[in-house]
Amino acid sequence: xxxVSQSPSNKVTEKxxxxxxxxxxxxxxxxxxxxxxxxxxxxxxxxxxxxxxxPDKSGLPSDRFSAERTGxxxxxxxxxxxxxxxxxxxxxxxxxxPAGGTGELFFGEGSRLTxx
Amino acid sequence: GQxxxxxxxxxxxxxxxxxxxxxxxSTTLSNIQWYKQRPGGHPVFxxxxxxxxxxxxxxxxxxxxxxxxxxxxxxxxxTQTTDVGTYFCAGPWSNxxxxxxxxxxxxxxxx
Numbered sequence: 001x002x003x004v005s006q007s008p009s010n011k012v013t014e015k016x017x018x019x020x021x022x023x024x025x026x027x028x029x030x031x032x033x034x035x036x037x038x039x040x041x042x043x044x045x046x047x048x049x050x051x052x053x054x055p056d057k058s059g060l061p062s063d064r065f066s067a068e069r070t071g072x073x074x075x076x077x078x079x080x081x082x083x084x085x086x087x088x089x090x091x092x093x094x095x096x097x098p099a100g101g102t103g104e105l106f107f108g109e110g111s112r113l114t115x116x
Numbered sequence: 117g118q119x120x121x122x123x124x125x126x127x128x129x130x131x132x133x134x135x136x137x138x139x140x141x142s143t144t145l146s147n148i149q150w151y152k153q154r155p156g157g158h159p160v161f162x163x164x165x166x167x168x169x170x171x172x173x174x175x176x177x178x179x180x181x182x183x184x185x186x187x188x189x190x191x192x193x194x195t196q197t198t199d200v201g202t203y204f205c206a207g208p209w210s211n212x213x214x215x216x217x218x219x220x221x222x223x224x225x226x227x
Binding site: 033035041048091095097103105108109 | 146149151158159160164206208213214215216217218219220
């Protein structure tokens with residue numbers, strides 16, 4: 001596709017359930033980022049992929065959060081045993097990431113998660 | 117730890133006036149990027165500055181990267197209602213590809 005695609009766009013779940021969020025980056029973009037944005041707040045870094053590997057998982061809030069990327073393309077962010085404080089918009093971004101620096105990030109529309 | 121901080125958090129501007137928002141990093145950045153997020157939207161890239169002391173202009177927006185590559189500013193002249201939104205600065209620290217975002221400056225415009 002022409003841009004970064006995320007699904008679902010909206011997800012309402014009950015506390016304790018697991019959720020899976022999907023990100024389909026721009027073709028050819030080697031770098032992929034997950035951020036979380038709570039209402040009216042800034043962008044909280046979660047995890048970064050370079051290809052299929054995740055050199056930086058420092059932002060994952062707890063061991064309930066995990067992410068993977070396969071084939072250097074699609075990524076899934078999984079939240080187990082969701083809690084109400086997990087409610088937020090989860091944004092995915094991809095970048096060409098040229099050698100020597102971080103390139104422009106292209107963001108998807110986000111997945112809005114509401115935990116009841 | 118390493119942080120990117122933005123001030124002010126909120127900027128209320130009379131239409132037609134100028135304002136500046138500032139971005140400061142605790143450590144040297146390899147480059148600085150600015151993004152704009154409209155209400156209900158997602159962040160959209162505006163510009164990237166790489167060189168020490170670099171200044172770039174986009175119509176009424178002027179972006180500057182500090183000499184020490186630890187701070188940046190965005191100056192908007194003759195503010196319009198289309199400038200409403202949250203402006204984020206972001207930068208990777210040297211030898212780090214992670215892009216860390218400031219908390220943003222949310223701009224509202226009084227007509």
